Amino acid sequence: MAKPGDDVPIRSSEITSEKDYASRPKPGVPPDPEPDLGFNPARRRFIRNAALAVGGATAFGGALLAITKRRGGAPPPELSALPALSVAETPSARALASVALASNDTPTPLEDITTYNNFYEFGLGKEDPAFMAGTLRPRPWTLKITGEAHKPEEIGIDDLTRLFPLEERIYRMRCVEAWSMVIPWLGFPLGKLIERAQPTSRAKYVAFKTLHDPEQMPGQRTQVLPWPYVEGLRIDEAMHPLAILSVGLYGRTLPNQNGAPIRLVVPWKYGFKGIKSIVEIRLVEEEPPTTWNRAAPSEYGFYANVNPEVDHPRWSQASERRIGELSRRSTLPFNGYAEQVAHLYEGLDLRRHF
Numbered sequence: 001m002a003k004p005g006d007d008v009p010i011r012s013s014e015i016t017s018e019k020d021y022a023s024r025p026k027p028g029v030p031p032d033p034e035p036d037l038g039f040n041p042a043r044r045r046f047i048r049n050a051a052l053a054v055g056g057a058t059a060f061g062g063a064l065l066a067i068t069k070r071r072g073g074a075p076p077p078e079l080s081a082l083p084a085l086s087v088a089e090t091p092s093a094r095a096l097a098s099v100a101l102a103s104n105d106t107p108t109p110l111e112d113i114t115t116y117n118n119f120y121e122f123g124l125g126k127e128d129p130a131f132m133a134g135t136l137r138p139r140p141w142t143l144k145i146t147g148e149a150h151k152p153e154e155i156g157i158d159d160l161t162r163l164f165p166l167e168e169r170i171y172r173m174r175c176v177e178a179w180s181m182v183i184p185w186l187g188f189p190l191g192k193l194i195e196r197a198q199p200t201s202r203a204k205y206v207a208f209k210t211l212h213d214p215e216q217m218p219g220q221r222t223q224v225l226p227w228p229y230v231e232g233l234r235i236d237e238a239m240h241p242l243a244i245l246s247v248g249l250y251g252r253t254l255p256n257q258n259g260a261p262i263r264l265v266v267p268w269k270y271g272f273k274g275i276k277s278i279v280e281i282r283l284v285e286e287e288p289p290t291t292w293n294r295a296a297p298s299e300y301g302f303y304a305n306v307n308p309e310v311d312h313p314r315w316s317q318a319s320e321r322r323i324g325e326l327s328r329r330s331t332l333p334f335n336g337y338a339e340q341v342a343h344l345y346e347g348l349d350l351r352r353h354f
Contacts (some may be wrong), residue, residue, distance in 0.1 A: 022221045034038065038323040064255060070326060073128075073131060074134030075131055076130070077255075079255060082349060086166070087186060089167075090165070093167040096169060096241060098284060099340065100172075100340065101172070106182060108149065108181040108324060109324065112137055112249075113249065114255050115127055115257075116323060118272070119133070119219075119258075119259070121218075121219040122218065123218075123219035126250055128219075132218065133220065133257040133260075135215070135255035136216050139158075140157075141156065141279075142156055142279070143155055143262060143281065144210065144280040144281070145193065145197045146280075146281075147282035147284050148198040148199035148285060149203065150197070150200060151196065160262070161188075162195075163196075164188035164198060167188060167189075167244070168240075169184075169187065169246075169265070169267075170182065170183070170184045171265060173271055173274075173333045174331065175272075176271065176272055176317075178315060178319070178331075179322070180294050180319060180322050181322070181323050185244065185265055186246060186248030186254075187245050187246035188244060189244055190245050190264070190275070191238065191240070193240075193245065204285050204286070205235060205286065206234075206281060206288075207281070207282040207288035208232065208233075208281060209230050209280040209282070210279065212227055226291060226295065229275060231275040231290050231291065232289070232290050232302065237344060240341060240344065242266070242340055243264070243266045244264075245264060246262070247262050258267050259275075259276025259277055260276075261277070262278050262279065267337055268305060268335050268338075269304045269305055272291075272300065290302055298313065299314075303350075303353050303354060306331065306333070308331040316330055318330065
């Protein structure tokens with residue numbers, strides 16, 4: 001007989017279904033009144049200008065055409081063909097499954113989550129990853145844990161999911177472009193993997209790196225961003241129980257276009273912190289570089305905590321457009337997770353350290 005606190009496996013058929021999550025018809029999405037419509041035009045101009053400066057107009061034009069016409073890409077597998085995942089339910093997992101969600105935080109339909117993405121390794125348009133990410137090969141896949149660790153290791157993705165019971169976490173996701181979703185992830189706490197690596201006393205930050213393989217990720221043939229994509233957290237942020245490594249959503253294996261086979265989810269930060277298709281996690285002593293901060297340091301900070309009082313230089317962060325809704329809603333400090341995480345930043349000037 002199972003005892004309180006034991007891991008109790010749940011059959012995949014018992015995981016909350018997409019139908020139960022979102023049984024209402026999907027309403028139309030109106031034009032966004034803020035400058036952040038779909039792929040933000042100003043952000044697009046920044047990327048275009050940066051690429052022109054680095055690579056020249058001819059090279060960039062040809063590369064962009066290759067992406068937007070989806071040359072070199074391929075559609076990912078049908079979502080229905082993705083393997084179902086089982087989760088282990090514990091009291092702690094139940095407590096965090098839907099923490100801080102409000103009654104109007106209805107999970108976003110699977111169709112929107114999988115067809116409206118920023119994943120520039122597969123194109124600049126929101127729909128591009130859903131058409132091009134079939135070139136990504138998420139199996140076999142090895143994750144390296146390196147750096148300031150007493151027990152660094154390389155571990156296969158399937159071994160990883162056997163080591164750590166999967167939990168369902170329904171989180172709000174707020175993009176820096178002022179749109180948002182509610183996503184039912186499957187994953188495990190990042191802190192558990194870090195604990196396994198036994199950090200040294202010099203480990204103050206955690207650095208993450210995405211796969212760098214232009215054959216699998218055709219967007220990396222362009223110079224729109226410095227590749228590979230890299231991100232970072234303070235180690236106390238990484239150890240927080242809300243920070244997870246996700247390997248699935250809506251009860252199934254993570255789709256390619258959403259960052260397969262493993263990605264970071266930190267719900268109180270802007271979406272670009274959620275690095276996808278991770279191949280290395282490195283424990284380091286100094287603050288690591290991050291891709292968007294390197295590309296535009298005055299616009300994208302290292303911390304990237306959701307903050308309605310600190311606007312992007314080119315648009316307001318006071319409100320957001322929830323995908324699938326007609327009206328805008330106010331953005332919450334720390335994306336609504338202030339009660340859980342605000343103590344991490346006591347004494348820190350959040351306007352300076354944005």
